[in-house]
Amino acid sequence: MPRSVRVPLDQLDILLDCKLHQQLNYSISKAGNYLYTVKFEKWYRAGGVLSVALNPGSFASDLSRHWGKRAQFPPANTGG
Known part of the structure; x- marks a missing residue:
């Protein structure tokens, strides 16, 4: 179970x-x-709107360029 963290x-x-x-x-x-x-989906569900959150973790990007080598992972295998 993830621990709870308060966002200041x-x-x-x-x-x-x-x-x-x-x-x-x-x-x-x-x-x-x-x-x-999640909130957007609750607001507009009755209108037939589908709201989806995507995990950007498997997309090639340089977002982790400042994390250091220990925190960087190889790209996910997409099965292609």
């Missing part, structure tokens, strides 16, 4: 300025994307 909404500007919090900022943004998707 009143301190997001401080987190954005600090290089030490890059992974935390990324995690908060991904959680926000998911939570917004």
